[in-house]
Amino acid sequence: xxxxxxxxxxxxxxxxxxxxxxxxxxxxxxxxxxxxxxxxxxxxxxxxxxxxxxxxxxxxxxxxxxxxxxxxxxxxxxxxxxxxxxxxxxxxxxxxxxxxxxxxxxxxxxxxxxxxxxxxxxxxxxxxxxxxxxxxxxxxxxxxxxxxxxxxxxxxxxxxxxxxxxxxxxxxxxxxxxxxxxxxxxxxxxxxxxxxxxxxxxxxxxxxxxxxxxxxxxxxxxxxxxxxxxxxxxxxxxxxxxxxxxxxxxxxxxxxxxxxxxxxxxxxxxxxxxxxxxxxxxxxxxxxxxxxxxxxxxxxxxxxxxxxxxxxxxxxxxxxxxxxxxxxxxxxxxxxxxxxxxxxxxxxxxxxxxxxxxxxxxxxxxxxxxxxxxxxxxxxxxxxxxxxxxxxxxxxxxxxxxxxxxxxxxxxxxxxxxxxxxxxxxxxxxxxxxxxxxxxxxxxxxxxxxxx
Numbered sequence: 001x002x003x004x005x006x007x008x009x010x011x012x013x014x015x016x017x018x019x020x021x022x023x024x025x026x027x028x029x030x031x032x033x034x035x036x037x038x039x040x041x042x043x044x045x046x047x048x049x050x051x052x053x054x055x056x057x058x059x060x061x062x063x064x065x066x067x068x069x070x071x072x073x074x075x076x077x078x079x080x081x082x083x084x085x086x087x088x089x090x091x092x093x094x095x096x097x098x099x100x101x102x103x104x105x106x107x108x109x110x111x112x113x114x115x116x117x118x119x120x121x122x123x124x125x126x127x128x129x130x131x132x133x134x135x136x137x138x139x140x141x142x143x144x145x146x147x148x149x150x151x152x153x154x155x156x157x158x159x160x161x162x163x164x165x166x167x168x169x170x171x172x173x174x175x176x177x178x179x180x181x182x183x184x185x186x187x188x189x190x191x192x193x194x195x196x197x198x199x200x201x202x203x204x205x206x207x208x209x210x211x212x213x214x215x216x217x218x219x220x221x222x223x224x225x226x227x228x229x230x231x232x233x234x235x236x237x238x239x240x241x242x243x244x245x246x247x248x249x250x251x252x253x254x255x256x257x258x259x260x261x262x263x264x265x266x267x268x269x270x271x272x273x274x275x276x277x278x279x280x281x282x283x284x285x286x287x288x289x290x291x292x293x294x295x296x297x298x299x300x301x302x303x304x305x306x307x308x309x310x311x312x313x314x315x316x317x318x319x320x321x322x323x324x325x326x327x328x329x330x331x332x333x334x335x336x337x338x339x340x341x342x343x344x345x346x347x348x349x350x351x352x353x354x355x356x357x358x359x360x361x362x363x364x365x366x367x368x369x370x371x372x373x374x375x376x377x378x379x380x381x382x383x384x385x386x387x388x389x390x391x392x393x394x395x396x397x398x399x400x401x402x403x404x405x406x407x408x409x410x411x412x413x414x415x416x417x418x419x420x421x422x423x424x425x426x427x428x429x430x431x432x433x434x435x436x437x438x439x440x441x442x443x444x445x446x447x448x449x450x451x452x
Contacts, residue, residue: 046268098195
């Protein structure tokens with residue numbers, strides 16, 4: 001006798017109104033943050049700084065400022081999230097960001113602001129986002145039932161990529177149409193709308209999660225990251241490889257606007273097309289990376305080599321079509337590497353060590369972004385963007401070789417097809433939240449850091 005088929009359930013964002021509201025707030029804040037960053041970089045390169053100005057250094061310094069809070073404030077953010085109600089933290093972070101953007105918009109309407117205003121606004125908005133994103137991840141168990149945690153985490157990770165893609169597309173287009181005023185006004189509206197959504201949403205499981213928050217009697221103590229890495233030479237070598245790769249891959253956010261301005265002599269629509277190519281490629285890689293055969297280090301080394309070839313192509317073949325295609329391939333490599341290695345770390349790191357491990361992994365990889373932005377920004381004022389593309393490729397190749405060779409020298413746990421296909425967060429409630437702290441998760445975690 002054939003059992004009756006189970007009725008098809010609606011997605012969790014439609015079944016759970018509380019999670020749906022916070023999910024929309026996530027879209028608004030992350031799209032606004034990405035739109036602000038990409039738009040202001042294009043404003044600096046294409047509008048605010050003349051031909052004789054240091055466009056590369058200005059845009060590189062701006063991106064460095066935009067990423068410092070997520071790294072520098074990590075201990076403070078962890079303390080605030082642990083001690084304060086999640087809804088209060090989320091609503092306050094979005095509201096403060098909205099007020100900062102609104103004040104900046106008012107300044108730009110009254111008079112043309114100096115570039116330092118954009119830097120100051122970037123620092124404050126990035127600080128608010130550095131608090132909002134990990135708090136949202138931590139709040140998922142307070143919004144959904146245990147059975148829906150994995151589905152909710154999947155929506156959250158996909159939204160990070162889609163919101164970043166939408167913001168990257170809109171940023172340059174809005175700047176070309178309405179200058180800096182349009183960017184900050186749109187961000188103000190998005191942040192304030194997110195704050196309202198969070199403030200009117202009840203977190204149904206907050207009390208239950210608070211009751212269960214105390215450590216279980218006899219539970220093993222969490223170890224430090226140094227101790228974890230000391231026990232896992234394989235993980236240590238992989239993280240070092242990705243940290244080195246990040247220096248060259250994240251430079252793409254500086255190189256793209258300079259390449260558009262100086263080589264293609266194009267406008268914001270071209271920057272948007274390049275952002276779209278990178279974002280679409282990352283999404284495709286996230287869906288298909290788990291199906292690639294071979295060990296994680298073999299796949300990672302091959303993908304880094306392919307990424308080196310892709311990032312170097314615009315330096316050898318100038319043209320918008322070639323650049324978009326190359327960035328799509330580079331994005332696919334990012335997504336594929338992210339799926340394989342975050343899933344591998346989920347299996348190798350003990351459950352009690354995951355919160356600290358994934359938070360510190362993100363901080364370690366994120367710390368390279370300011371360095372990369374400043375170095376490649378300064379080089380952009382003395383070298384052509386085409387030369388910077390080739391430099392990215394040359395820098396990635398030895399890292400690809402070392403990553404591939406590390407898999408041959410260090411024994412890693414066997415990988416099954418099912419394990420490789422696991423999404424970050426499939427292990428447990430705490431593992432889910434921790435893994436998804438890597439933004440756009442595969443994009444931010446390994447190896448190409450997100451600029452947000």
